Amino acid sequence: MKSTLKDVAKKANLHSSTVSRVLRGEKKLRVSDETRKRVFDAAEELHYSPNQTARTLRMQKSFLIGLIVPDIANPFFARVARSIEIQGFERGYTVIVCNTDEKQEKEDKFIDTLLSRGIDGLIIAPVQDSTEQIQKLVERKFPLVLFDRDFDDIKTNSVLTNNFEASYDAVKLLAEKGSKRVAFVSGRRKIYTTQQRLEGYKKAVKDLNLENSESLIVGDGFSFESGFESTKQLLKLPEPPTAILVTGNLVSVGAMKAVLEAGLSIPKDISIIAFSDNIFSQYLVTPLSSIIHPIDEIGLETFKILINQIDSKEELPIVKKMITSSLELRDSVQ
Amino acid sequence: MKSTLKDVAKKANLHSSTVSRVLRGEKKLRVSDETRKRVFDAAEELHYSPNQTARTLRMQKSFLIGLIVPDIANPFFARVARSIEIQGFERGYTVIVCNTDEKQEKEDKFIDTLLSRGIDGLIIAPVQDSTEQIQKLVERKFPLVLFDRDFDDIKTNSVLTNNFEASYDAVKLLAEKGSKRVAFVSGRRKIYTTQQRLEGYKKAVKDLNLENSESLIVGDGFSFESGFESTKQLLKLPEPPTAILVTGNLVSVGAMKAVLEAGLSIPKDISIIAFSDNIFSQYLVTPLSSIIHPIDEIGLETFKILINQIDSKEELPIVKKMITSSLELRDSVQ
DNA sequence: TTGAAAGCGCTACCAG
DNA sequence: CTGGTAGCGCTTTCAA
Numbered sequence: 001m002k003s004t005l006k007d008v009a010k011k012a013n014l015h016s017s018t019v020s021r022v023l024r025g026e027k028k029l030r031v032s033d034e035t036r037k038r039v040f041d042a043a044e045e046l047h048y049s050p051n052q053t054a055r056t057l058r059m060q061k062s063f064l065i066g067l068i069v070p071d072i073a074n075p076f077f078a079r080v081a082r083s084i085e086i087q088g089f090e091r092g093y094t095v096i097v098c099n100t101d102e103k104q105e106k107e108d109k110f111i112d113t114l115l116s117r118g119i120d121g122l123i124i125a126p127v128q129d130s131t132e133q134i135q136k137l138v139e140r141k142f143p144l145v146l147f148d149r150d151f152d153d154i155k156t157n158s159v160l161t162n163n164f165e166a167s168y169d170a171v172k173l174l175a176e177k178g179s180k181r182v183a184f185v186s187g188r189r190k191i192y193t194t195q196q197r198l199e200g201y202k203k204a205v206k207d208l209n210l211e212n213s214e215s216l217i218v219g220d221g222f223s224f225e226s227g228f229e230s231t232k233q234l235l236k237l238p239e240p241p242t243a244i245l246v247t248g249n250l251v252s253v254g255a256m257k258a259v260l261e262a263g264l265s266i267p268k269d270i271s272i273i274a275f276s277d278n279i280f281s282q283y284l285v286t287p288l289s290s291i292i293h294p295i296d297e298i299g300l301e302t303f304k305i306l307i308n309q310i311d312s313k314e315e316l317p318i319v320k321k322m323i324t325s326s327l328e329l330r331d332s333v334q
Numbered sequence: 335m336k337s338t339l340k341d342v343a344k345k346a347n348l349h350s351s352t353v354s355r356v357l358r359g360e361k362k363l364r365v366s367d368e369t370r371k372r373v374f375d376a377a378e379e380l381h382y383s384p385n386q387t388a389r390t391l392r393m394q395k396s397f398l399i400g401l402i403v404p405d406i407a408n409p410f411f412a413r414v415a416r417s418i419e420i421q422g423f424e425r426g427y428t429v430i431v432c433n434t435d436e437k438q439e440k441e442d443k444f445i446d447t448l449l450s451r452g453i454d455g456l457i458i459a460p461v462q463d464s465t466e467q468i469q470k471l472v473e474r475k476f477p478l479v480l481f482d483r484d485f486d487d488i489k490t491n492s493v494l495t496n497n498f499e500a501s502y503d504a505v506k507l508l509a510e511k512g513s514k515r516v517a518f519v520s521g522r523r524k525i526y527t528t529q530q531r532l533e534g535y536k537k538a539v540k541d542l543n544l545e546n547s548e549s550l551i552v553g554d555g556f557s558f559e560s561g562f563e564s565t566k567q568l569l570k571l572p573e574p575p576t577a578i579l580v581t582g583n584l585v586s587v588g589a590m591k592a593v594l595e596a597g598l599s600i601p602k603d604i605s606i607i608a609f610s611d612n613i614f615s616q617y618l619v620t621p622l623s624s625i626i627h628p629i630d631e632i633g634l635e636t637f638k639i640l641i642n643q644i645d646s647k648e649e650l651p652i653v654k655k656m657i658t659s660s661l662e663l664r665d666s667v668q
Numbered sequence: 669t670t671g672a673a674a675g676c677g678c679t680a681c682c683a684g
Numbered sequence: 685c686t687g688g689t690a691g692c693g694c695t696t697t698c699a700a
Contacts, residue, residue, distance in 0.1 A: 002449075004693055015671045020695060032669060052450045053391045054693035057676045062387065072431075073416050078407040085433060094447060096430050097406075099419060113428060115336075116386045224613060253617050279558060280614035283587050285621075338677060349687045354679060364685050388677035391692050 003046035012042035019043070023050070056118055065095045065306070066114035068124040070102050070222070075278040076249055076295065077125065080147065083299025084123060091307065093120070102188060102222070104129035111137070121306045125149050128190050143309035147302045149192045150320075157309070159302045159321045163193055163275070166291045166325045167200025167245065170273045172208060173327070174243040177334060179271060181211045183234050183241035185227055185255050186219040187248040187275075197247050197275060216241055219251065227254025235262045243271040243333075252276045252288060256332075260285060267334035273327070287330035297323055337380035346376035353377070357384070390452055399429045399640065400448035402458040404436050404556070409612040410583055410629065411459065414481065417633025418457060425641065427454070436522060436556070438463035445471070455640045459483050462524050477643035481636045483526045484654075491643070493636045493655045497527055497609070500625045500659045501534025501579065504607045506542060507661070508577040511668060513605060515545045517568050517575035519561055519589050520553040521582040521609075531581050531609060550575055553585065561588025569596045577605040577667075586610045586622060590666075594619060601668035607661070621664035631657055 005023075009016040014035065022031050022039040042048075056062040065088055069077040081097055088095045096119070098110040104127045111133050114122060121143035126134060131154055137144050138156055146158040174182050184201045187194040198217070205212050215237060219230035227246065234241055235258065244259075246252040252274035259270050266272055266286040273289045274281070281288040301321045309316055339357075343350040348369065356365055356373040376382075390396040399422055403411040415431055422429045430453070432444040438461045445467050448456065455477035460468060465488055471478050472490055480492040508516050518535045521528040532551070539546050549571060553564035561580065568575055569592065578593075580586040586608035593604050600606055600620040607623045608615070615622045635655045643650055 005695095006693080016693085017672075017695075018670055021670090024695085035669080049446060049450050051391075051452070051693050052447075053387055053396070053452045054676090055695080056387045057385075057391055057678090057692090058694045058696085060676075071416070072406060073409065073412040075407065075409070078412050082405070082407050082433060094430060094432075094451065096428060098428075099416060112383060113386075116383050117428065118385070118387045250613065253613060256617060278614075279584065279587060280612075280618070283590060283619055284614070284617050285619060287619075339679095340677080350677090351679075351688075352686055355686090358679085366685065369685080385677050388692090389679080391676090391694090392678045392680085394692070 002051075003048045004051065005048075007046055008039065008042045008048050011046060012038040014038065023048075060118075062118040062120055063093050064114075064117060064119045065093050066098065066110070066119040066122040066124075067095050068098045068100060068107060068110050068114075068122070068126075070125060070127070071099050072097055074222070074249055076148075076293065079295045080299045080302075083296050084303050087300065087303040087307075100127050102127050108133050121145075121310045123147060123302055123306055126151075128192060141315060143306055145302050145306045145309070147298060151192065155318050157305050157319045159298055159305065159323065160193075161293050161298070161323045161325045163196035163325075164200040164203075166275070166327065167197040168204045169200075170245050170291060170327060171201055171204035171210070174245070174271055174273065174333070175204070175208045175210055177243075177271065179210075179241075179243035181216065181239065181241045182243045182245060183216040183218065185230055185234070185244055185246040185251060186217060187222045187226075187251060189220050194247055197245075201245060219247075222248045222251060224250045224254040227251030228258050229254075231255040231258035232262070235259070235264070241270065243273075246272060246274040246276065248274075249276040249278060252281075252290075253284070256284065256286070256288070266332050271334050272332040274332075282330060286332045289330045289333045290328050291325050292328050293325050294323060336385075337382045338385070339382075341380055342373065342376045342382050345380060346372040348372065357382075394452075396452040396454055397427050398448075398451060398453045399427050400432065400444070400453040400456040400458075401429050402432045402434060402441060402444050402448075402456070402460075404459060404461070405433050406431055408556070408583055410482075410627070413629045414633045414636075417630050418637050421634065421637040421641075434461050436461050442467050455479075455644045457481060457636055457640055460485075462526060475649060477640055479636050479640045479643070481632060485526065489652050491639050491653045493632055493639065493657065494527075495627050495632070495657045495659045497530035497659075498534040498537075500609070500661070501531040502538045504579050504625060504661060505535055505538035505544070508579070508605055508607065508667070509538070509542045509544055511577075511605065513544075513575075513577035515550065515573060515575045516577045516579060517550040517552065519564055519568070519578055519580040519585060520551060521556045521560075521585060523554050528581055531579075535579060553581075556582045556585060558584045558588040561585030562592050563588075565589040565592035566596070569593070569598070575604065577607075580606060580608040580610070582608075583610045583612060586615075586624075587618070590618065590620070590622070600666050605668050606666040608666075616664060620666045623664045623667045624662050625659050626662050627659045628657060 005016040005019050009019045019039050022036050085095050100106045107127045123145050125148045150158045218233050246255045275291045281290050305319050339350040339353050343353045353373050356370050419429050434441045441461045457479050459482045484492045552567050580589045609625045615624050639653050
């Protein structure tokens with residue numbers, strides 16, 4: 001069914017190596033016009049299309065990029081993936097997306113699989129339960145870029161957003177609006193990003209003399225349920241918070257549901273700001289004030305850094321790119 | 335850096351073919367325990383991991399599955415993709431997701447690319463501007479399953495939902511609630527799924543003696559903007575509809591925004607039912623009554639049919655699987 | 669300007 | 685039970 005170089009060669013009465021040269025349009029193509037025509041005609045006729053697997057094996061270059069994310073069903077990662085895929089498409093790369101569900105074992109397995117498939121580079125928002133695998137990649141100088149998350153103890157390329165500052169500013173704003181008790185509904189605590197946000201929150205609480213209590217910090221996951229349950233916990237406090245800073249796309253919807261189910265009003269009783277952004281945020285029961293990440297920029301920068309690594313023959317210096325998020329105020333803040 | 339079979343063989347003082355046999359745990363493994371141990375030790379020591387590219391080339395089997403969807407950032411496709419990826423993972427398959435943005439040229443390009451990469455099978459929610467490429471795949475009996483969309487004139491495996499009936503029932507319900515003027519905000523009209531829904535709508539309108547006007551049928555796309563603009567158009571009618579049936583996840587949010595921006599109330603002035611389902615639907619300004627597709631079931635069935643095709647040596651009969659959706663009533667219907 | 673041959677890393681077949 | 689060899693389809697070096 002599929003034709004090979006040899007088939008084309010036979011039909012054109014040439015050797016496969018000649019056909020290969022012509023078809024690839026080799027730079028200093030030392031080929032007669034007559035020959036070239038024969039090749040193209042034969043290739044056309046046989047619907048020849050090169051076998052990428054063979055090419056990969058021979059050239060040690062796959063035009064494959066691995067992208068490992070927690071969950072592509074999360075709008076944030078979906079859109080970053082799209083952005084990266086589009087970049088890749090333009091340059092002839094196919095990207096393989098893998099979902100870890102925040103499981104280190106899956107991440108490890110995927111890295112192995114992807115490497116054995118000969119990917120040219122890897123983009124990853126790591127689970128961060130372990131550094132081992134990634135450490136190894138770094139050691140062997142494998143083209144690698146982290147995004148959204150980072151390690152303190154590994155020197156890698158990464159594209160991050162200014163979570164610390166964004167968090168600090170959000171709390172400050174809530175305080176200025178009159179809240180003395182601002183709660184923090186956390187995403188997965190192991191995650192660098194979450195930690196940065198929590199740090200920002202803590203610093204603001206301290207600087208602004210807000211109520212400083214561990215019981216105002218709840219949650220440890222990125223799911224809807226996590227947001228829902230941990231917010232319910234907040235509402236059971238003797239003195240519930242008057243404002244909440246939520247981490248995560250799905251978490252924020254969960255938090256919102258908990259508040260509403262308790263018969264409270266947003267923002268009258270409780271204001272909410274969320275690290276979250278998707279097309280739905282502004283059409284929720286109460287439009288959600290959100291800290292928005294410029295997703296395309298994240299995808300763009302990430303890809304750019306990776307492709308530089310892949311293309312460059314010398315060793316490149318580590319790049320850390322910080323992207324600035326913006327706060328979009330909507331009805332959920334009074 | 336990476337070790338090969340040969341490296342392991344040298345270290346173990348054996349031939350690479352022997353090492354290969356041992357490492358694959360060949361069925362009737364005619365290998366001495368002593369040898370086996372030597373192999374495993376050497377492999378371990380060298381961190382040997384087989385080169386999938388070479389294996390693919392040799393075995394003509396890649397353990398790669400292609401998945402082509404309009405847009406992975408659409409929650410419906412994201413979740414189907416996840417479901418399929420999980421199935422694949424369990425059976426050693428890697429899935430490559432490609433996004434067409436509803437562009438036929440992209441679909442065609444992706445099919446080519448995927449084939450040249452030697453995928454074992456293809457799952458696709460086709461753009462449906464052209465049948466040519468898919469026709470060819472069918473002719474050469476390439477393992478293929480369509481989902482969410484189908485062609486009338488091509489005999490393929492497909493997994494569909496009962497859009498016609500669901501649409502009919504939704505309109506009927508709206509009529510029973512008192513609406514005489516039910517509008518239809520359409521997704522991309524070329525799409526089989528959309529057509530089915532429109533048919534169902536039309537039949538219900540006729541059967542139930544509702545206002546039958548072409549001006550009540552608007553829209554031709556799956557974007558937020560499409561829903562927004564075409565609904566605005568509806569509201570400009572001398573007699574605007576009292577209920578709307580919307581097709582599509584993002585479209586419905588657009589429709590909702592148009593209604594609200596016009597100062598109208600949902601459901602007091604206008605009821606809405608949407609073909610749409612995602613975690614946000616129930617937390618929108620007005621929780622949205624939705625026709626819900628059992629996504630995991632869709633992913634499961636699709637994968638099952640594909641894997642059967644891939645594994646079977648004889649030719650299998652065409653399978654058409656119909657999945658039943660369900661209507662979840664929320665506040666957007668009075 | 670073109671052909672021949674080697675080899676990417678692996679599996680499978682045939683000897684011994 | 686193990687080794688040798690051919691070959692998957694391609695690119696690349698060396699000859700002619």
